Amino acid sequence: MYKRYASHTALSDVNLSIPKGSIFGLLGPNGAGKTSFIRIINQITAPDEGVVLFDGQPLQPHHIERIGYLPEERGLYKKMKVGEQLLYLARLKGLPASEATERLKRWAIKFDLKDWWGKNVEDLSKGMQQKCQFIATIVHEPELIILDEPFSGFDPINANLLKDEILELKAKGSTIIFSTHRMESVEELCDHIALINRSKVVLEGEKRAIKNQFKDNSFTLEYSGAKPVLPGGYEEVNSAEIEPGVTRTHVRIGEGGSVNGLIGSLLGQVELHSFQENIPSFNEIFIKTVGNANIPVSEV
């Protein structure tokens, strides 16, 4: 799909498919077009060109009852009671009042919010408010859950709680779109990712596949003993003594080389402590892909 605003293009030829039941990481620098993409899926705005298929069907207004959305910038009505507010938001998503009350009760116990049910939202701590918002996002048991920076503002304990909930939702079969800057949570949670930069999808695929794509076939090894002599096809990138007598070396396997060949040649020369393939982190992939590009600063 395409989405253009007066002064800039937010999405250009974006074509993504999000596998059912996966956690899909939507990555990209500020202003890349992630929010535009999410708003289109939520039917807050419509694309200029293109179509969104939800479960094979063109996206329609009634689909919003099957979608849950936690926006990056969160808020609740400050002067409304927690319970009333969650009930209201749940009913806006199409849940009948009785059903919503029933489910909210369970969530209140699970998230330790029971004592706060009759309090105004403004009396809650920020973490509590975040919990309320999370409940509001998923109380209607949506098939598609869109979380925009869900961990921001959470302390480590609540962040863990949230992570467990996300994994549980996935186990129950929900599909989760997960937009974030925090690469460690991408590593931890996502199955698929798409990287959007300057309105275009620049990288997309299964997590492992992308990592393989970015592998440079290099290995890190730690050994003690004299510096080994590497046969042809292997190139030492750098080397350093990390403690007395122990050296760490990065080796890239080139033309004609193989992992087993490298290990074989090493075993005869040094005492090998560890041998590990260098798999790039998403942080590195992100920087490498977006890196030198001129990143627009303003967020839309």
Add this chain to the structure above:
Amino acid sequence: MNKTLLIIQREYLVRVKKRSFLIVTLLTPLLITALYAVPALLFFASDEAKTIQILDESNTFRGKLKNDEDYIFTFIKGSLETAKQKLRNSDATALVLIPKDIVEKPGGLQIFAEKTVSMGLQRRIENVVQSEVRNQRLANAGIDVKVVEDNRVNVDAQTYSLNEEGEKSSNSGVATGIGYAIALILYMSVFLSGSQVMNGVIEEKSNRIIEIVISSVKPMQLLLGKIIGVGLVGLTQFMLWILLTALISSAVTGLLKNKLEEKVRKEVSVSASPEQAKQVQAQLQAQNPMAKVNEALANLPLGKLLLCFIFYYITGFLLYSSLFAAVGSAVENPSEAQQLLFPVTIPLILSIILMTYVINEPDSKVAFWASIIPFTAPVDMMARLPFGVETWELLLSMSLMIVGFLSTTWLAARIYRVGILMYGKKATLRELSKWVFYKA
């Protein structure tokens, strides 16, 4: 539609459940009642009668100053000095010196008191002395006082309005009063409800809850729900005000009426026969200025006025509140709104400025146009209605009102749907007009 109802319900309940709503709703009828009941009650509140000593050197006032519930006049003799000294040790409140030459020099009247002399007492004594002095002067000039009294007349014109239903006694004073009152109430309520809508929109935007809500409903549903919800709060308040004011004031009026009759009976029964008492009472009734007002009110088409009021309240409210909402959607806090609000409030303020003119000249060209153009029509048509408006004018004004609110709502909705998601951009009028043409 179901969700719009849900939004209306929330917007309505949140406001009605506020303590400030309850207080304003209860206090206003009490204030309105108090406005006329308190002076009346004060009138009946009788303190203990005060004794006033009169040192009448002219010897003409004995029997002219009548005792009543408030004052007892006792005439004393002696010199002023001793009287002044005695006053200090007596129960009397004040000492009045009427000098010998009061007829020639009316300025010589003196009142002494330990504390400050009240305005009421001073005026009372001045009036009695003044009329006596005048009578004596007239007598001295050879004019019969009775002739003068008999020729004291009050000119009081009766006004009638001629229309299809025949001639009716009208009262331009009452029409003016009603016109002012209704137009002002309409102006205030449109203004207040409009700002409530605006603040609601700003709250949702600055809270950022807007994105959660419009991922569940269409922006138009939210806007509509908010406007209708707030409008219903206003209507509820009116209904409660009318009901409560009627209840409280009828109770108070009943109480005052009883007291009045009691007072009349007491005063008359001392000196007169029951028949005379009846006469006096009837006279009192006739003199009662409220009787005339009531008659004029009864002749006004109150039902029509109420229906028109509801119509102009609803359409005027929709017209302005949608514009208020558009302004609210374009800003992130109320202080930013002031500048953008200017073009919205100007016509509203203009309508209240025109109102005075419309009431003075209800049939002028200005009054006609002011009551036809949708932006000023709610206030100015309501101001004009008590004086009588041709049916076609009313119908034209009403149809234009409907066209007017539909167009502003459409315009506002276009701005609103863009504005609520726009952050960090300084909204100017030019920017807003661009938003109108954005695609969804």
